Amino acid sequence: MAVATSRTAPWMGADAWPAVRRMPVVVVLSGIGHSEIVDAALADPTLNEVAIPRCEPNCGAPCDALLWRLETASGQGVNQPGVLANYWHRRPYAMTLRLVRYQPGSMEPEILDEGTLGTRGPWAAFTASVDRLAMRFVRDAALGRSRGPAGMKPAAAPHGLPGWLDAARSRWHERLTTEWWSIGFTTAPIEQVLSGGGLGAVSWYRTQAGDRYLADPFPWPGTNRILCEEMPLWDSVGRIVSVSEVNGQLDTTAVHLEDGYHHSYPNTFAEGGRVYCVPEATERGMTRIHVLHDDGTLESVCQVAPHAKLADPTLFRWGDRYWLACTDLDLGNHDNLCLLHAREIAGPWVAHANWPVKIDIRGARPAGMMFNLNGRLFRPAQDCAQTYGAGITIHEILTLTETEFRESQVAELRPVATGPFPHGLHTLVHDGARFWVDGKRSVLDLGQFRRKLFSRASNIFS
DSSP: OOTTSOTTHHHHTSOSSOOOOSOOEEEEEESSOOOHHHHHHHTOTTGGGTEEEEEOTTOOSSOSSOEEEEEETTSOBTTSTTHHHHHTTOBTOEEEEEEEEEOTTOOOOEEEEEEEEEOOSOHHHHHHHHHHHHHHHHHHHHTTOOOBOOSSOOOOOOBSSOHHHHHHHHHHHHHHEEEEEEEEEEOOOHHHHHTTOOOOOOEESOOSOOSEEEEEEEEOTTSSOEEEEEEETTTOOOEEEEEEEETTEEEEEEEEEOSSSOOEEEEEEEETTEEEEEEEOOSTTOOEEEEEOTTSOEEEEEESOTTOOEEEEEEEEETTEEEEEEEETTTOSSSEEEEEEESSTTOOOEEOSSSSSEEBTTTOSBOBOOEEETTEEEEEEEEOSSSTTOEEEEEEEEEESSSOEEEEEEEEEOOOTTSSOTTEEEEEEEOSSOEEEEEEEEEEOHHHHHHHHHHHHHHHHO
């Protein structure tokens, strides 16, 4: 993979690599071995205009030259025998990776960049994701865009079942079960939730599995309705609907977006008497900001990122500009937080100087609306280490400018193990009176198992 030709670069309004007139710096790169991804990235001529990494996988400090080393949080080189195998598919299903700099002759490490990856999934995909993140760290360090220490506690040491056994167990779980999501509410005070006091009792709707579920709740300001994703259990093409409570049950009142493409996460933002809605549309270039009219129609205001695939776009106002938090699916499904900003909602929208601003499977991907409490800005995020939408972490944003970003985790929300939705908690919003959340339960689905077997057999013999 030639890292220098990022897909996001064209719509950022600049080349991935700025013109550099100084002599490139020579660094020794260690802690990672040769692979197709690593070698392609290091051979990119544009990288060598700013830095010339000499790959010496087993070099350690002290080194006579400037040394950049890829390490785990415990200081092990990523290429050391057995290190990746020890992390793969083992709890907590997360691995913290660092790019550490050692000055010539020094033993003192300086963290240039840090991120936490998920370790579940096929072995080849896991090792490729490590190589891609490592080369992103190297590229960003060469450009002076390193994020520095993450400010988060690194992932714990791997433990539990051997990776091969846990991977086999996970595959059978996926074959035999289906996710059933629903939404609920709680009247817990906002100060309690944002300070780590928990959600309290959640009143859930639609606890029994059916053929369609509801997820991603967002308030429709000025009404008593909730916008959400309505998802058929099997064909994976969601639509945006609004629901309201009738006799203790949720009733679908209107369909707002259904065009043959998958839509979810109908993020809402109210300002100046208008309600804006930014539904997730993961087809490339389809992220759009809309005005949600009183009659329920959506009128497009602008296309945010014509060349990008963005997940969970979250619109908010902070300082003198509008912001959009999201996950760039070209970089990873669940482990990155990216930001765009604009003076006007209609744009033009510009990418943050660091893209992404955060890499962490435990708390990067957005999980609902921003909360401005007494001038403090709080951001809910998804913890997807154990599974997609396993829980929610809440962060206070401490620094947010066009070139800087810093946040600190202040709370963690987990599903109740004995409740009707014990396997996930995924979205957190507030309608002015109460919180709305969605929860996940894995349900046995032998029909899905038969469908997957039939699909696999069809692929083999087609």
